[in-house]
Amino acid sequence: PKSPWGRFDPYNNNEDQDKEYVGFATLPNQVHRKSVKKGFDFTLMVAGESGLGKSTLVNSLFLTDLYKDRKLLNAEERITQTVEITKHTVDIEEKGVKLKLTIVDTPGFGDAVNNTECWKSVADYIDQQFEQYFRDESGLNRKNIQDNRVHCCLYFISPFGHGLRPLDVEFMKALHEKVNIVPILAKADTLTPTEVKKKKIKIREEIEQYGIKIYQFPDCDSDEDEDFKQQDHQLKESIPFAVIGSNTVVEAKGKRVRGRLYPWGIVEVENSAHCDFVKLRNMLVRTHMQDLKDVTRETHYENYRAHCIQNMTRMVVKERNRNKLTRESGTDFPLPVVPGVGDETEKLIREKDEEVRHADQQPDSHHHYDHEHESEHYSAHHEPSESESNAGTHTDQRDLSDEAL
Ligand code: GTP
Numbered sequence: 001p002k003s004p005w006g007r008f009d010p011y012n013n014n015e016d017q018d019k020e021y022v023g024f025a026t027l028p029n030q031v032h033r034k035s036v037k038k039g040f041d042f043t044l045m046v047a048g049e050s051g052l053g054k055s056t057l058v059n060s061l062f063l064t065d066l067y068k069d070r071k072l073l074n075a076e077e078r079i080t081q082t083v084e085i086t087k088h089t090v091d092i093e094e095k096g097v098k099l100k101l102t103i104v105d106t107p108g109f110g111d112a113v114n115n116t117e118c119w120k121s122v123a124d125y126i127d128q129q130f131e132q133y134f135r136d137e138s139g140l141n142r143k144n145i146q147d148n149r150v151h152c153c154l155y156f157i158s159p160f161g162h163g164l165r166p167l168d169v170e171f172m173k174a175l176h177e178k179v180n181i182v183p184i185l186a187k188a189d190t191l192t193p194t195e196v197k198k199k200k201i202k203i204r205e206e207i208e209q210y211g212i213k214i215y216q217f218p219d220c221d222s223d224e225d226e227d228f229k230q231q232d233h234q235l236k237e238s239i240p241f242a243v244i245g246s247n248t249v250v251e252a253k254g255k256r257v258r259g260r261l262y263p264w265g266i267v268e269v270e271n272s273a274h275c276d277f278v279k280l281r282n283m284l285v286r287t288h289m290q291d292l293k294d295v296t297r298e299t300h301y302e303n304y305r306a307h308c309i310q311n312m313t314r315m316v317v318k319e320r321n322r323n324k325l326t327r328e329s330g331t332d333f334p335l336p337v338v339p340g341v342g343d344e345t346e347k348l349i350r351e352k353d354e355e356v357r358h359a360d361q362q363p364d365s366h367h368h369y370d371h372e373h374e375s376e377h378y379s380a381h382h383e384p385s386e387s388e389s390n391a392g393t394h395t396d397q398r399d400l401s402d403e404a405l
Contacts, residue, residue, distance in 0.1 A: 039098035041147055042289055043129075045179065047122055047171065048156025050108025052186035056245035057154070058103045060258060060269055061281055062092065085125050104150060109167065118167070119174040126150050126178045130304040149301060151292045152215070152284065153179045156186045157240055163202040164210070172212045178300055180215035180292050182283075183207065183240035188275045189260060189267045196242045203240050214239070217283075218291055235283060241276040244269050 046054040089102045104125070109118035129148045136145040153175060157168055172181055183203065188196055207214055220232045244267055250259045252266045259268040269277050284292075 036097055039100060040289075041100040041102070042293065043102040043104065043148060043150050043152075044284070045104040045106065045122075045126075045150045045153040046156065047106045047119075047153055047175075048108060048184070048186070049158055049165075049167070052108065052156040052158060053243075053245040054108065054154075054156055054186075055105055056247055057184075057186075057243055058105065059247055060245050060277070061284070062090070062101060085121060102148065109171070119171045122171075123174050123178060126175070127304070130178075130301055131308075133301065134305055134308060149296055150179050151289075151296045153181050154184050155181050156184045157203060159185055159187050159190050159199070163199065164206045169206075169210050169212065172207075172214070173210070176213040177303060180295055180300070181212070182215050182280075184280070185240040185242040187244065188242035189244045191242070200238075200240060200242065215292065215295070217288065235279065235287075238276050238279050241280040241283075243277050243280060244275040245277075 044058070046058055048054060084107060086105045087102060088105070089100065092099050092101055106122050106125075126149075129150060133145065133147060133149055136142070155168075155172055155175075157164065172183075175181060185191075185196065185199060185203065191199065217232065217236055220229055224232075244260065246258050246260045246269050248258070248260075249256050250261045250266055251257075252259060252268060257266075257268050258270060259266050268274050272278050
């Protein structure tokens, strides 16, 4: 195969070559080896109305039975209604490359009489993963942080409606700033090719009209070849991906394929004349997995982090002012309530407040809380009291607020 670094061969100590090259052309190779050794992870979420085939599709996507722990007779029966957010993790390996794949299956909405805020639990789940990552990243041990942030959300749209339903708009708008949304036109076997085409155009128009920010495929470089540009264009035109899911293998034209058997024929999941399943899988796995992760890290997580730090800074400043006022006037002021701060973050700050309050109440002047000299209280020469030993468990929380300030 053609060497990725042109005429330079990093494993050949050839003097002529050494005169011509320093050797940094091997950097991509070094990165490659390191990342292969470390392995990759990816978290995919599925969301949408109940019964649209979310669980069935994710099970077909990675050629693995995610629901094998459910003790039922066959693969088709194993997929039952999803009633709570469930996380399945599988370690898969292909040609020595390891992928830790996490699928987050969410309960379908639309069954209840009242569907107000049906997106809330899903949005909270995504925030909790960001929060956990933020905590880990701000803690003492930042090595080997487990990244559970959701990199992509396949949002299922019903094939039976006329385009998007109000709930779809509400749901996607509640999530679009938190996660990469990839819209899916579910159960495409129930539509004719013309209907699929029309529905796709209508849904794309509505996504635009309602200002829903779905995942944008990166523009291809101008020096990219025509074939690549054509493929890229086709991919963009495929939105929403029209898919068919199945957990059973059927026989079609003498071959065993994943498909759905009807009295009038067989629909094949992996046949691109029947649906966009392969296009979707290629996009998720072969072409855009890294970009989905990059956008999650650089855009969605950064937004969350900035918002969190802003709120924490505001809270800590208010808290300091409150402490000052309390000390000066002798009256206790209520804790500030900052909307939008995640429960965990708020709890964290409240715990710190308790710590401050506790230290303030100690008659011993050693314990007087002073931000400027905070580190002195935890110096090696000082015998920690029981309360301080407890407070010691909050080390990373202190880091957090100080970083914020
Ligand atoms: P919830 O758990 O309620 O959220 O449902 P879900 O969206 O996960 O749907 P599920 O995968 O449980 O599938 C619901 C039903 O639809 C099952 O009977 C599936 O066999 C069927 N089904 C799944 N995918 C397809 C499809 O592509 N076409 C058709 N016609 N039926 C499908």
